[in-house]
Amino acid sequence: MPEVTMTVNGKHVKGQIEGRTLLVDFIRENLGLTGTHVGCDTSQCGACVVHVDGKAVKACTMFAAEAEGAEVRTIESMAEPDGTLHPIQAAFREHHGLQCGFCTPGMVMSAAALLAENPTPTEAEIRDYLEGNICRCTGYHNIVKAILAASGQDVSRIAAE
Amino acid sequence: MYAFEIDRPTTLADAIKALGAEDAQALGGGQTLIPSLKQRLASPARLVCLSGVAEIKGIRTADDGALCIGGGTTHADVAAGAGAYPALAALAANIGDPAVRNRGTIGGSLANNDPSACYPAAVLASGATVVTNTRQIAADDFFDGMFATALEEGEIITEVRFPVPEAASYQKFEQPASRFALVGVFVAKYATGVRVAVTGASEGGVFRWSEAEAALTSSFTPEALDGLVLSGDGMIADLHGSGAYRAHLVDVMTRRAVAAAG
Known part of the structure; x- marks a missing residue:
């Protein structure tokens, strides 16, 4: 059984894995970080999005062995150690960007990747970027609004939707 | 799995x-193989990850002006780095979703040769050269029907060399659930003539629409296609569309590509 080492949320971790161990399973089962969710397990829904070397990826469609030596960031790294929410998380709460919350970890990680690339995206750019993140509760409007708000932009113009 | x-x-x-x-x-x-493994459509004894091989990643311009993309280059990196060939960068920017584009590679897409994938249309329309660890394969000799290519066992795509056209455009009519191409058409205009490659439509995989190429080489306008009839025979027919519907879409998307390429 091969061993894999990587950095997850700033901590150096290692573990015994099978070749077929998915990154998301390593994160959830070996590390106990269950904030990253498995929704569809077919790379459609985006609930499992994490950052690998700064890039958003679907952790259900990457093997743990492929993340050897990588810098991985999960939803658990977003809030401050004292529990203060990351501005994107705070915006999701403020603008009701979640209902059941299942998709939220992936939504927040995708939003963080978007804002790192494009600090002031348009509404259309946000919707386009979320193409691979599916939410079955909100109808997306409040998620889009939350991300616009987190980027410091005016959200009043989409408030009526 | x-x-x-x-x-x-x-x-x-x-x-x-x-x-x-x-x-x-x-x-x-x-991004294709892992879902296939989960569905037990593939069951190799050993997987060799190419994502750690730096020497097959990256984008460069060759002495002859061709845009050369390493086989292990992700769609996101092509979208960001293929500015010398804007239609190709735009195609890469619209494959899958952002997370998929951060992992999926041009070499992987070509080796898989999904009949609805985008890259095969770009490679065929550009008359690109697929370079492997053993040889160079012309685009016209590379694709060998649905999910089949000229690649031998153990052969790795190291680079794809695209001659940069005078004008080009890729137009994809997305299947709204999967966002794969229901039909995608890549039109590229070179000094030597126009090439038109179609993905998503044929049971034989990506193909060149030679009648349209001849008409567009004479006159690079959407109207040049007036009177051409593409048969629905041999086109993919499924719950998303009949063969005749796809054949019609090929005509429509070719016209849009010509109009967009200017």
């Missing part, structure tokens, strides 16, 4: 060596 051994070589030489093992298969970005 059945169990398998996994190798993560960091050099091309080590990857080639690892692929020499019995029942070994290359893993590009895994």
